[in-house]
Amino acid sequence: MSSSGTPRLAWRSILLALALALWPAVAHAQSGTLRGTVAGRDGEALAGARVTVVGTRLVTSTSPQGAFTLRGVPSGTHQLRVSAAGFRDETSEASIRPGEETLVAIQLEDKPYELDAVVISASRQSERVTEAPATITRIGTDQLDAAVGNTFAGALKEVKGLDFVQVGMTSVGINARGFNSSFNNRMLMVEDGRIMVLPENGLPVGQFTATPKVDLGGIEVLVGPGAALYGADASSGVISMETKDPRAFPGLTMEVTGGNRNYRDVQARYAGVLGDWGYKVSGEYQEADDWSNRLTLVSGIARAWRPTDVGSATVAPEVSPGGVNGLNWDASVARGTAAVVRYFGNSRLELSGGGSVTDGVGQTSVGRNQLEGWRYNFGQLRFSSPRWYANVYRAQSQSGESWATNRYSQAYYPNLARPDATRMTDEQLVAASDWPSDGRMYAGEVQYNSRVPMLLNSAVVLGTSYRRDVVSSDRQWLTDRLTGEDISINQYAGFGQVTTPVMPWMDVVLAGRYDIHENYDAQFSPKAGVVVRPVPGQNFRVTYNRAFKSPTILQTNFHIPDWNAITVIYGNTRGFTVKRPDGTVFREYAPLQPEENTTWEFGYKGVLGDRLFVDVAHYRSAYENFMSPLAVIGDPLNAGLGGQPAGTSVWAYDADGNRLNTAAGGPALALTYYNLGAARIQGTDAGINFVVTPKINVRGTLSLIEISDVEVDAGREESTALNSPEMKWTLGGSFQDFGRLTGGLTVRHVDEYYFRSGVNRGFISGFTTLDANLGYRIDRFNTTVNLGVSNLFGCGGNFEYDDKDLLRATPTNENRGCGFGQKHTEMINMPEIGTMVFLGIRYQTR
Structure with missing residues (x-):
């Protein structure tokens, strides 16, 4: 191949680049500017009206004064479509001359209903x-x-x-x-x-x-x-x-x-x-x-309250301060x-x-x-x-002064069984249940x-x-x-x-x-x-x-090691491991x-x-x-709440290998x-x-x-x-x-x-x-x-x-x-x- 092809290719590239660079100016010389206003039936200016030159990519919206400007509109006669919320669309003709400015004034009719907001x-x-x-x-x-x-x-x-x-x-x-x-x-x-x-x-x-x-x-x-x-x-x-x-x-x-x-x-x-x-x-x-309505917690699951729940040791009916039902x-x-x-x-x-x-x-x-x-x-x-x-x-x-009702209810009934000298007041129970x-x-x-x-x-x-x-x-x-x-x-x-x-x-x-x-x-x-x-x-x-x-912050930074006598709640930023009592791993939970x-x-x-x-x-x-x-991940109560089969227990451990315990030191019902x-x-x-x-x-x-x-x-x-x-x-x-x-x-x-x-x-x-x-x-x-x-x-x-x-x-x-x-x-x-x-x-x- 002759080396003379290289200069020829270079010149072609330069000419192409110049043509591309000059094209906007040439196109601009063959186009004009469209300027106008959009008003309603009573002559009020319409802000946000959409103005489109049909068949082109040219589109704009009117100002708060109802004005608009479209530059670079190709010369010739065009259809101009205008739409605004609450008004009927309007289509009109506009003739554009090269290098000149065309002025239009468009008035829209009211539309009693709006389908295309x-x-x-x-x-x-x-x-x-x-x-x-x-x-x-x-x-x-x-x-x-x-x-x-x-x-x-x-x-x-x-x-x-x-x-x-x-x-x-x-x-x-x-x-x-x-x-x-x-x-x-x-x-x-x-x-x-x-x-x-x-x-x-x-x-x-x-x-x-x-x-x-x-x-x-x-x-x-x-x-x-x-x-x-x-x-x-x-x-x-x-x-x-x-x-x-x-x-x-x-x-x-x-x-x-x-x-x-x-x-x-x-x-x-x-x-x-x-x-x-x-x-x-x-x-x-x-x-x-x-x-x-009133609720009762049965094995940690909420259901509607029943009269037979009164005095039962296995359920915790929802209660308000002073022993008020509900x-x-x-x-x-x-x-x-x-x-x-x-x-x-x-x-x-x-x-x-x-x-x-x-x-x-x-x-x-x-x-x-x-x-x-x-x-x-x-x-x-x-x-x-x-x-x-x-x-x-x-x-x-x-x-x-908001408070968690289930936490209060679960603390209320055990508190009644305590001796008068150590019994907490309603105010203390609410304070222990607030967040x-x-x-x-x-x-x-x-x-x-x-x-x-x-x-x-x-x-x-x-x-x-x-x-x-x-x-x-x-x-x-x-x-x-x-x-x-x-x-x-x-x-x-x-x-x-x-x-x-x-x-x-x-x-x-x-x-x-x-x-x-x-x-x-x-x-x-x-x-x-x-x-x-x-x-x-x-x-x-x-x-x-x-x-x-x-x-959320709640999901990553929750930290209540004493929700109640058996329950702890922690956010998950470092992960947890759940093990059976024999030490074998039941499941691992990665950081959230x-x-x-x-x-x-x-x-x-x-x-x-x-x-x-x-x-x-x-x-x-x-x-x-x-x-x-x-959700529960550690369930030493054998209830099957931690994803394990009922009748078996699992204990939760943090990322450092420490078992999640109750305030008293026993294995906890752990939630995260x-x-x-x-x-x-x-x-x-x-x-x-x-x-x-x-x-x-x-x-x-x-x-x-x-x-x-x-x-x-x-x-x-x-x-x-x-x-x-x-x-x-x-x-x-x-x-x-x-x-x-x-x-x-x-x-x-x-x-x-x-x-x-x-x-x-x-x-x-x-x-x-x-x-x-x-x-x-x-x-x-x-x-x-x-x-x-x-x-x-x-x-x-x-x-x-x-x-x-x-x-x-x-x-x-x-x-x-x-x-x-x-x-x-x-x-x-x-x-x-x-x-x-x-x-x-x-x-x-x-």
């Missing part, structure tokens, strides 16, 4: 539900206002894919896609970008939130792994709540509600704008005489928030804070807690602009988002976050009891997502998050997906997610590590005929290293957390919303799930318990503006299923319930009267078991019925739920 949670940036690469549901202000009851939780009953568990008049449990528990922390709760987690135990803040429902502007529920953008606590999904902006929701709102079981609630919110400043304040007081089920909460906002053109800076105080009863995997004066508070500063988002906050939870906690979270996040023309106009989201948890148990039940110092844990993370329109009708989504935790190995959570849009408003998607659930969830999802979402919204997703998930609930098992599940979540007329709509959801390929050691099946129904569905309909009337009906069905979490074991009877709501608007007085009835009619019941059936796996009888006021059970060892009636009056000015 704008959401943020799925990709951390604005997009339509039909464009989101995930299963996501948005609940708007209208739905929140019409929700049965006076908490935000009632609006979650009809979210597809969500397990909604009513455990009281005002308290609920939430889970998604299986593996529920009595102490569930697989769902991440976020409010205004603030992680809503109790640092001391990893549970969602839930009913302890400081925000009244009248200040909630919307809720987005992301079902499925969300760790790629949200981190460790989003293994099963994300519930993201946003509060109302003073400028968008000014004026006074007051709501007074009463109901059965002495339910009473007062909420109020006032907001306004002074120039470039906005402000708001909100508050609520709520209380009710909740449903109640607990105090009077539930109450006082909460409030305030905020000041400074507006800077397209940007805003907000300083907010709030707090709550709650009383009631909460469940754990080893019993129940009497909540007395539980406090939660936060302070937050956040900044947002079209490109940047920054957020810093401090949150704190304190258990107040003081002070959990503080210090966190911050910075996020940048933009579109990159050189990357096919890709939408890019980049961010970093920091979190520091500082927890104290007052040196009583965590490892600060040993060290004399508060427990502190630092976490760092970086995340990003790129959505590339490789074709005008197809997006490729790549995302990932890298979490560094000082107590275990760093975790990488990848996400990948392809979204195909054959026509506007419809998409098919395939996504891959890997998420993880990290151990994060649980992993890998999920493939295939879905379709679309609006058909401008009246029918369909969302169907099928998923396949593989779980590894399940983190167990608090561990990783064990693997499982594969598959399921389908589907939802429809059909607009019959602009005033009437019908909606429904269906969820199916099944577990397969379970790998778990004999005796430790609790680790992989699905704890969710194989099928559940809802069917509802609503009407609006019939004269002054608004209302609806919803039927909810949950199949029977087996639940096993610690001492809470047994079958939850399948149930079907009917909810109804009716509102009447009195325009003259800016007032609406709302009547809501939950469980108006239902079918359900409960099971009975033999005391020898420790797993509650073989019911001896089922008490079941149908009718008005029919009660049913939604959580093992919590009260049956009956009819709930709420009558409220809302006054609102703007």
Whole structure:
């Protein structure tokens, strides 16, 4: 070969490089700029409207002033499509000339119903539900206002894919896609970008939130792994709540509600704008005489109390101070928030804070807690602009005078047998059963988002976050009891997502998050997906997610060597070995590590005929290293509670080879957390919303799930318990503006299923319930009267078991019925739920 080919190849390479370098300039010379405004029917500017040049990758959103700019638009005549929440899509023509600027003004018509809402949670940036690469549901202000009851939780009953568990008049449990528990922390709760987690135990803040429902502007529920953008606590999904902006929701709102079981609630919110400043304040007081039940511990397993339990030496009926049968089920909460906002053109800076105080009863995997004066508070500063988002906050939870009811009951009866001179007082017993906690979270996040023309106009989201948890148990039940110092844990993370329109009708989504935790190995959570849009408003998607659930401070730092005379409880940071009395090893438990969830999802979402919204997703998930609930590993009592066959004993040893003993020095019934098992599940979540007329709509959801390929050691099946129904569905309909009337009906069905979490074991009877709501608007007085009835009619019941059936796996009888006021059970060892009636009056000015 001639050497002259080398210079020729070099020149070709140089010319190609110059051509590639000059191509953007050439393309720019053949393009122009499109600038315009988007307004509503009355001429008001529409912020966040989506503007797309059809057939290209060019897309943008309008500013708070309704303005937009698109550069690099190819010359020629194009179709311009504009969409905004609450308005009909508009398509118009725009002619672009090379190097020139084209001005357009677009006005949208009102749409009386919204099938394709704008959401943020799925990709951390604005997009339509039909464009989101995930299963996501948005609940708007209208739905929140019409929700049965006076908490935000009632609006979650009809979210597809969500397990909604009513455990009281005002308290609920939430889970998604299986593996529920009595102490569930697989769902991440976020409010205004603030992680809503109790640092001391990893549970969602839930009913302890400081925000009244009248200040909630919307809720987005992301079902499925969300760790790629949200981190460790989003293994099963994300519930993201946003509060109302003073400028968008000014004026006074007051709501007074009463109901059965002495339910009473007062909420109020006032907001306004002074120039470039906005402000708001909100508050609520709520209380009710909740449903109640009594429990008895039999061989460490809880069951309903019976009259024959009195005086029995083999059982421990639940009791309150003074020997009162049962607990105090009077539930109450006082909460409030305030905020000041400074507006800077397209940007805003907000300083907010709030707090709550709650009383009631909460469940754990080893019993129940009497909540007395539980406090939660936060302070937050956040900044947002079209490109940047920054957020810093401090949150704190304190258990107040709360105490563990089972620990008190187990100490109460032996105390009665002691001589009067050595008998403990009720106050001393409560003090020995309390669990003081002070959990503080210090966190911050910075996020940048933009579109990159050189990357096919890709939408890019980049961010970093920091979190520091500082927890104290007052040196009583965590490892600060040993060290004399508060427990502190630092976490760092970086995340990003790129959505590339490789074709005008197809997006490729790549995302990932890298979490560094000082107590275990760093975790990488990848996400990948392809979204195909054959026509506007419809998409098919395939996504891959890997998420993880990290151990909480409770799971790693629990430390109670004297829970009672025979029981010790320890967190798992170094591992344990369990041996038979002859010294041979029965089982080894490694140090606790994060649980992993890998999920493939295939879905379709679309609006058909401008009246029918369909969302169907099928998923396949593989779980590894399940983190167990608090469970027995050392059982010298021969009861078979440590995973060994009944009639044999096993003793637990720590990583240094020391046997875990009771306070008196004998072998202990030892409890801890561990990783064990693997499982594969598959399921389908589907939802429809059909607009019959602009005033009437019908909606429904269906969820199916099944577990397969379970790998778990004999005796430790609790680790992989699905704890969710194989099928559940809802069917509802609503009407609006019939004269002054608004209302609806919803039927909810949950199949029977087996639940096993610690001492809470047994079958939850399948149930079907009917909810109804009716509102009447009195325009003259800016007032609406709302009547809501939950469980108006239902079918359900409960099971009975033999005391020898420790797993509650073989019911001896089922008490079941149908009718008005029919009660049913939604959580093992919590009260049956009956009819709930709420009558409220809302006054609102703007």
